[in-house]
Amino acid sequence: MHKQQVIRRIFLSCLLGLLYPFSLLAQQAVDVTAKADTNSIRIGEQIKLQLTATLTPAQFKDPNFKIIFPVLPDSLEHFEVITRTSLDTVSTQDVHTLHQTFTLTSFDSGHWQIPPMRFEVITGANAAADSAVTLPIGIDVNTVAVDTTKAFKPIKAVQAVPWSIWDYWLYIAIGAGIVLIIGGLIWYFRSRPEKAPVVNTPTISPYELATRQLKTLKEEKLWQQGDVKQYYTRLTDILRTYFEHQFNIAALEQTSEELLQNIKPVTKLNQQRDKLRSLLAIADLAKFAKLQPTADEHEDCMVKAEEILEWTRPKAGATEEDGTAAEKQQA
Missing domain, CATH: 1.20.120 (Four Helix Bundle (Hemerythrin (Met), subunit A))
Structure with a gap:
């Protein structure tokens, strides 16, 4: 009977020892995602790519816990980065979400993939950095449909835009105002009465x-x-x-x-x-x-x-x- 209790305790200790690292890993796990607003564009159109990392309240409050978002270069394979927003945080009672949005475009037709995004996760002051990787995203870049059965149309000549006086009404109004002001000043200075010269009459001989x-x-x-x-x-x-x-x-x-x-x-x-x-x-x-x-x-x-x-x-x-x-x- 005593031997059975000893064996049971040894078994439970081994089982807890095996499960403890998995519990730590589950505690430090970070949910990261990469999501595009569309999976099909025409050449030159834009894609909104949003990178998101979801943290638990314990991870968010832990001063030694850090997550580093991937740094995208200005040009990816078949894609170009147009704009990027700063890192933003949305907090609720249960989770804390960090997200950043990138605007991409492509000028190569075909089916291309936005590569996986690697997040660096640091769980402690002296702990080695770990990684969290998103899944790749497939994007279809389509060309503009061209009807090849029709003949090519010749280049049109330069067409003159019909002239309209209303296109220049502001300049005409300014010029008329200047002419009126100058005319008014000329009329004023010519029509105002001249001041008679002041003659100092001697008060004493x-x-x-x-x-x-x-x-x-x-x-x-x-x-x-x-x-x-x-x-x-x-x-x-x-x-x-x-x-x-x-x-x-x-x-x-x-x-x-x-x-x-x-x-x-x-x-x-x-x-x-x-x-x-x-x-x-x-x-x-x-x-x-x-x-x-x-x-x-x-x-x-x-x-x-x-x-x-x-x-x-x-x-x-x-x-x-x-x-x-x-x-x-x-x-």
Whole structure:
């Protein structure tokens, strides 16, 4: 009895030992398939080839379990690969499906086979790679049926397409729009009213301006403060500016001698020639020769400037004959 139990245990152990590798193999088995959407095409038509690998939840979650899809070259025997998608995964509660789709075509007529596809299966970190292979797929590549009983037709000549204005309506509309815009701009610039030139009407006469400036200069008391040069520079500039605006003489650009020569045609101004000569002479010495005139000479120069202004003061409503004469002299 004891011997029978021992023999039974030995038999069961051997049986389990023999079945264990098959159970591991069944656990690691991967279902791989290759499927085409058609098995018959005409030359140049396309085939959708889908490669699929189905994994169990245990295989999918195992970090050491990997499956590598086959890498198809751009050209197979009698077939060419046009496009290929990236690897995609569809998961359910029971299985996980990996799939990839290839677009193939063929230009060789006949019955051809898409070769078996080899998947590499790695079951562990240090385990050797195993393989899972799909079955080949037969594809019929047919030619276009040609009726050989009929004669060959001659090549047709090039035919002209009838011209239609509606084929160019967009270009016509753009051209018409450009012409209208250009015409509108031309009409606008020609018809718009011209702006009248702005005439700056003087709000104060040259005589009144010069009189105010002399009064301001007198109140500043420059020579009393020792600034003799500035005093005579301002004094002569006031007179020269007055001559330029009142009598149209370029007095600011002329030397003292040139100014005395150019006032001759202006009767009123020429009558004050001696006073102007004396004033300019003292002013030039003070400005350029660093002469220090006396207080009486300072006062006398101011009085002469006021007298020149008063003598040449224009009458209200009268035309400036002297200014006209000066313009003729300069011309």
